[in-house]
Amino acid sequence: MLCAVEAHHAGLLGPRTRVVPRAGLRPLAVTLRELRRLGLPDGLELAEPEPDMPRPGRDPVWVMGDAFSGKVQLAWLTAFPRRVVVVDDGLATIRLLELLTGRPGAPLLRARATGRPLRSALRTALGAAASLRLRAAARSGGLSVFTAMPVPAELAAAVRRTGAELVGHDFAWLRAQPLRGPRPAERTVVLGTSLVRNGLIDREHYLSWLAGLGSAGPIAYFPHRREDPDDLARVRRQPGITVYEGGGPAEMTLRGLAAEQRVISLPSTAVTSLRVLLAARGVPVETVDVPDEWWTARAAPSLRSHLSMFAHHDTGVTG
Structure with a gap:
C-alpha cells in the first residue's frame, strides 16, 4: 500500500489512483490509518477495505503488489488493463524480475511454493500463463516495475531489454512527511x-x-x-x-x-x-x-x- 502511494506521488499511475485494501488484515488497517493521518497526495483515494479483490475492469492502469498471488494472476488473465504497474513486494520483486528475464515459460511461483500434487499442477499452469502474459505486457510497453530494492545492474539491463520499464524510488513522499509520535527509548x-x-x-x-x-x-x-x-x-x-x-x-x-x-x-x-x-x-x-x-x-x-x-x-x- 505504501509503495502504491509512492508510485502515485512519482506520477507513474496517472492523475487519479484508487487504492483498495484487503479487509480483515490488521497491519493493512493500521497502515491505512497512518497514511490518512499524514495526508495523501492529490488525486489519491484510499478506499474502504473490501473482502474480495477488485478486478481491473476497464481501468487503463492496474497496480499490483503480489504478482505471485494466484488470485492476482487469475484476475489479470481474465481482464485487459492497458498497462500494469508492479509495485514493491519486497524481495519477491527481485524474483519476479529474475523470472521475467530468465527461461521463457518459467511459471510465476514463489521461491518456496509447495503444495499437494494436484494443487501444485494447477498453480504451475496458472503461473506459466501469468508468465506469458507478463512477457507479452513487457514487449508491448505495458509493464512497469516500481521498486526501492537494489537491482543489480546486469539484471536491470536484462529487464529493460524485455521492453519493461524499471523505475527506482527512495520513498520521496514518505521522507517529506512530518514525523509523528515518540520513537522507542532503547538504543x-x-x-x-x-x-x-x-x-x-x-x-x-x-x-x-x-x-x-x-x-x-x-x-x-x-x-x-x-x-x-x-x-x-x-x-x-x-x-x-x-x-x-x-x-x-x-x-x-x-x-x-x-x-x-x-x-x-x-x-x-x-x-x-x-x-x-x-x-x-x-x-x-x-x-x-x-x-x-x-x-x-x-x-x-x-x-x-x-x-x-x-x-x-x-x-x-x-x-
Whole structure:
C-alpha cells in the first residue's frame, strides 16, 4: 500500500489512483490509518477495505503488489488493463524480475511454493500463463516495475531489454512527511521475522539469539506481522526486551529513529527500505546472516541465497 502511494506521488499511475485494501488484515488497517493521518497526495483515494479483490475492469492502469498471488494472476488473465504497474513486494520483486528475464515459460511461483500434487499442477499452469502474459505486457510497453530494492545492474539491463520499464524510488513522499509520535527509548531496535512462522529457521535458535541480545542490554523488538503469538509471548518474558505493537510497516514506524540508535535484523525487505530512509539521519541498519544450523529442511538452498542476496550494502544499483 505504501509503495502504491509512492508510485502515485512519482506520477507513474496517472492523475487519479484508487487504492483498495484487503479487509480483515490488521497491519493493512493500521497502515491505512497512518497514511490518512499524514495526508495523501492529490488525486489519491484510499478506499474502504473490501473482502474480495477488485478486478481491473476497464481501468487503463492496474497496480499490483503480489504478482505471485494466484488470485492476482487469475484476475489479470481474465481482464485487459492497458498497462500494469508492479509495485514493491519486497524481495519477491527481485524474483519476479529474475523470472521475467530468465527461461521463457518459467511459471510465476514463489521461491518456496509447495503444495499437494494436484494443487501444485494447477498453480504451475496458472503461473506459466501469468508468465506469458507478463512477457507479452513487457514487449508491448505495458509493464512497469516500481521498486526501492537494489537491482543489480546486469539484471536491470536484462529487464529493460524485455521492453519493461524499471523505475527506482527512495520513498520521496514518505521522507517529506512530518514525523509523528515518540520513537522507542532503547538504543537497539530489532526487527522481527516471518522465517520462524514459515518453518524456514529453527524456533529455539532464533529465540535464544533474541534472549542473548536482551541480556546484553535493552532492546526494542518490533514484531513481524506474521509472527506466532505464542512466540511473541516468550519474547515478552525475556529480560531486557520490550515488544512494541507497531502494526504498520517498519518504514513508517521507525523512520524517526535518532543517530545514536541502530537497527538489527535478519535478512528482510525492511532492511533495504530502512537504509534508504535512515541514511540521512545517520542510523545504521545492520543485517545478521542466518547461521547454517538455523535453517530447516524446508529452506531450499536457492531460497537461502535469495534471502541473503540483498542483505548487505554492495548489491548493485536501483532503477
